[in-house]
Amino acid sequence: MAYFTSDELETIGQNPFGDSLSAVREALRDAEPSTPTEASQLDDRADSPERPRLFVAAIGKLFYILSGSKVSLALASRIGRDSLLVDLSVVRSRIQKGDLKYRHFRALSQLVIRQAPDVDIWAAVVALIEAIPYLTPPSSFPLSSETPITHSSATQQGSEQTRQKIERRVFEEIRHCTHRAVGGFHEKYFEGHKWNRRAKQVWQSAKSQYSNSDKRWTQLPNAASEDEVCNWLLGIQRELLANERAAYYRSAAGNRVGTEASRHLDVFVKMKRGKAPDANHDCHDCHDWKHILVVGELKKSNQKNQALWLQVGSAVRNVFASQPIRVFVHAFTLTGTEMETWVFDRSGPYSGATFDIHEEPEKFIQVMCGYLMMSNEELGLDIFTREKDNKLFITMPVNTYEKKQKQELELNANPIACQRAIVCRGTSCFLAKTIGADEYDKVVKFSWTSSMRPPEADLLNKANERGVKGLAKVVGYYEEVTSISKLRENLIFSTSHKFRGVSHSANTFFSQSQPPLSRSFSHFHDFSIASSGLGKRKSIEEGSHTSKRCRSNSQLAEAEHEENGTNDRVKEPEGTRLIQQNQDLPYDNRIFRVLAISPAGRCISQFKSITELLEGLCDAIKVHRSLYEDGKILHRDISEKNIIITDPETANGFRGMLIDLDLAKEEEEAGPSGACYRTGTMEFMAIEVLLGISHTYRHDLEAFFYVLIWLCARRGWALVEPSRRVAANSILSHWYTGTYKDMARSKLGDLGKFELVLKEFPSEFDCVKPLCRDLRRILFPIYDGALFTGTPQEPKVLYDPIIKAFEDFLAGIR
Numbered sequence: 001m002a003y004f005t006s007d008e009l010e011t012i013g014q015n016p017f018g019d020s021l022s023a024v025r026e027a028l029r030d031a032e033p034s035t036p037t038e039a040s041q042l043d044d045r046a047d048s049p050e051r052p053r054l055f056v057a058a059i060g061k062l063f064y065i066l067s068g069s070k071v072s073l074a075l076a077s078r079i080g081r082d083s084l085l086v087d088l089s090v091v092r093s094r095i096q097k098g099d100l101k102y103r104h105f106r107a108l109s110q111l112v113i114r115q116a117p118d119v120d121i122w123a124a125v126v127a128l129i130e131a132i133p134y135l136t137p138p139s140s141f142p143l144s145s146e147t148p149i150t151h152s153s154a155t156q157q158g159s160e161q162t163r164q165k166i167e168r169r170v171f172e173e174i175r176h177c178t179h180r181a182v183g184g185f186h187e188k189y190f191e192g193h194k195w196n197r198r199a200k201q202v203w204q205s206a207k208s209q210y211s212n213s214d215k216r217w218t219q220l221p222n223a224a225s226e227d228e229v230c231n232w233l234l235g236i237q238r239e240l241l242a243n244e245r246a247a248y249y250r251s252a253a254g255n256r257v258g259t260e261a262s263r264h265l266d267v268f269v270k271m272k273r274g275k276a277p278d279a280n281h282d283c284h285d286c287h288d289w290k291h292i293l294v295v296g297e298l299k300k301s302n303q304k305n306q307a308l309w310l311q312v313g314s315a316v317r318n319v320f321a322s323q324p325i326r327v328f329v330h331a332f333t334l335t336g337t338e339m340e341t342w343v344f345d346r347s348g349p350y351s352g353a354t355f356d357i358h359e360e361p362e363k364f365i366q367v368m369c370g371y372l373m374m375s376n377e378e379l380g381l382d383i384f385t386r387e388k389d390n391k392l393f394i395t396m397p398v399n400t401y402e403k404k405q406k407q408e409l410e411l412n413a414n415p416i417a418c419q420r421a422i423v424c425r426g427t428s429c430f431l432a433k434t435i436g437a438d439e440y441d442k443v444v445k446f447s448w449t450s451s452m453r454p455p456e457a458d459l460l461n462k463a464n465e466r467g468v469k470g471l472a473k474v475v476g477y478y479e480e481v482t483s484i485s486k487l488r489e490n491l492i493f494s495t496s497h498k499f500r501g502v503s504h505s506a507n508t509f510f511s512q513s514q515p516p517l518s519r520s521f522s523h524f525h526d527f528s529i530a531s532s533g534l535g536k537r538k539s540i541e542e543g544s545h546t547s548k549r550c551r552s553n554s555q556l557a558e559a560e561h562e563e564n565g566t567n568d569r570v571k572e573p574e575g576t577r578l579i580q581q582n583q584d585l586p587y588d589n590r591i592f593r594v595l596a597i598s599p600a601g602r603c604i605s606q607f608k609s610i611t612e613l614l615e616g617l618c619d620a621i622k623v624h625r626s627l628y629e630d631g632k633i634l635h636r637d638i639s640e641k642n643i644i645i646t647d648p649e650t651a652n653g654f655r656g657m658l659i660d661l662d663l664a665k666e667e668e669e670a671g672p673s674g675a676c677y678r679t680g681t682m683e684f685m686a687i688e689v690l691l692g693i694s695h696t697y698r699h700d701l702e703a704f705f706y707v708l709i710w711l712c713a714r715r716g717w718a719l720v721e722p723s724r725r726v727a728a729n730s731i732l733s734h735w736y737t738g739t740y741k742d743m744a745r746s747k748l749g750d751l752g753k754f755e756l757v758l759k760e761f762p763s764e765f766d767c768v769k770p771l772c773r774d775l776r777r778i779l780f781p782i783y784d785g786a787l788f789t790g791t792p793q794e795p796k797v798l799y800d801p802i803i804k805a806f807e808d809f810l811a812g813i814r
Helices: 006-014 022-031 036-044 050-068 070-074 084-097 102-113 118-134 163-174 185-190 196-209 226-240 306-322 361-373 456-465 610-629 697-720 731-735 740-752 754-758 763-779 796-813
Strands: 147-150 246-249 267-271 292-299 329-335 338-345 348-351 386-388 391-400 403-411 428-434 442-450 473-483 590-598 643-645 656-658
Touching (some): 050 084, 050 102, 084 118, 163 306, 163 348, 185 338, 185 361, 196 226, 226 246, 246 361, 292 306, 306 329, 338 361, 391 590, 403 442, 456 590, 610 656, 610 697, 610 763, 697 731, 697 796, 740 754, 754 763, 763 796
Antiparallel strands (some): 267 292, 329 338, 386 391, 391 403, 391 473, 403 428
16 A cells, blocks of 8 residues: 555545545446456457446546545655646546556556545555556657657567567557558559469469359368468468479477577468478478568457557568568468458558458469569568678679779678667668678678668768768768668558557657757656765655756756866757658658778677777767767767777777767757657667757767666676576666656666666676766766756867776776
8 A cells, every 4th residue: 555644644534535436436337347358358459349438438537536636736746746636647648648558447446436445545546656657658759869769679689589578669660650551552562573474373273272152262161270271371382382482381389480589470481492381291490580581470350459460560570680681571461361461661561451362362362372473572682682602792882092883892691780670770780891802891781761861971971071080981882772662652651550549649740849848857757866875975865755856958057067177058958849751751761771881890799808898988989079079960879789899900090980870960950850760779878868858969978878888787798608698687678668758767767876787797897887987977967966967068078087087997907
């Protein structure tokens, strides 16, 4: 039960509910589910009959009554610094958006129905409020960096790639960019191709299994199980499609697809490697995601729901992760006898109109033939590189003696970096060299960047022309290989699909005139900060409802930077400003670009010693400073994948460099970039960026700090104990899970209890802890009892002490 002070208990006693809950009590009783099944429907089906709507209405009325009580004004807030009334308004907003489900309110509802004592009802209200941060994320997310930030599944790797975690992330990726019943879909992908004649011949042979009088496939049982449907499909394949280069397979429990992120797939397509599969003996060789051509899911007719699409999306994510240069992926669902064909590309999934395989048998055969007969290009496979003798080659324009000419480069087949997500830039980097060279001295990068952003090559060239030190140089590039708009040519898109239970307002962009979502932490009520082991710093009472919050820019625009002994002013923060996506396109248009740069390097997560890690980070920060001060370009995407360890002999003395300027922005540019979505690396995002403050150089420096913490606490174990798996209860897992406020709250709280974070380091990394404490002190000094997160006008206020901390530490350990 919630804790109440004696004054709060007295207030509750003096302001009884009386008869005010009578009407809502009857409404709750009428809406209350009578069976467990019905209770489940209240949670999972927004369109299940009348009762869920009655329950939502009743709960809304209950919270209206609670908000009008004098008790709500007298009781202290449980998630902020004001009264409980503010907390109730948060809950009411979540109810209106459809974010909270029946199970969240059940205890409170039962107490009201049973006419429990007032104190018990208020205790249940408080318990619900305190649980809010751990419930389903709200459908409207904070915005940042001039463009909305979307959740990505890229962070989940290794043992964290459980189906539950991945599907939740996949949903966040596709929730605003899924299109169904797209016009011209079937005509584009399944008609007018060279293989259509063969497909017609298969249909003529398949007619013997179809009854025109009954309008059904004779060998497919009524209400067939998944196994019966799959056996029927494989039977058609054995009889009519045995000579195709690809085949349908299914994975059984003991023969799942993949190793790291293994999954059971009902049915899928891959190239044959031997005998075609049959109904009783699935393919006995190991299924790997890098061989999957098409993904299929089979379900009973009553199992068509959001979970089905997320299963498909989870599988497609694994295909993209193992085939990083894949352009798009075909997929299909067969629910009972209703079929829906899908394509997933880097801007999201879209499907054709559903059809019944009994009512349109020829269309069904055409689709099943298509997936086996399509060319590599029609399947969305990589046609930009050439494979020979287990080596990859690409021909692209390169700069040679101030002239452009085409040159063939050899790629190392194993990418040094790639994104494990669907809706993203799909960045993948490969070491490369000229044909006949001994060493890989270049990096070739493939990425799908927003059409509203300048090509990375242009920014790299500008930076080098402006004298930026330590930045990679452009060897050659394709400014545009293809684009989403070209891939989706001749298709008719309308508005995006509205998932059940998701507020439509979540799809709405804010106007440019809208005030910032978060200008200071005084407006962000969810934080509770504690300080330990901080020497002279003022402690902040953890349990107080009125404790001071973290100080941000707007609060300290005139403040002195106390610990540095200077009077440097801080930049006034800018709120997020957005513009609509290209009005001519109802989806985010991305351009597929290929870039070759030099010198080559290793991703910093592959560091081989503590010294190598710190030297690489220190030099990368110096590059960032030069990029910002000399090049007038802000990087805005500092992560472990965008920092490389380099050989100082081939990198002008630098042991670490920055790569990937896809999200960079020239400082003189005014207003937003114009890109619709930005998929960030959540674990490295600055607190203010998560809350909607426009990106500054200070936020990139904060990201460098998180990279250091992450590499020590997560990647460090791979160096000292390779077999150790990441702890499931790691503190850092909260840096990329939950809502944006949740992540910001977790990071801020961990800064207050920093020693707990440092405890996650392997003992071999204890020597790095003093440096981490110094960096924390520099980036988050205490001012007036609160953490300062503002951006000084003068960059040297942060750059100088941070670089000096690294250099002094390195001098000591050398």
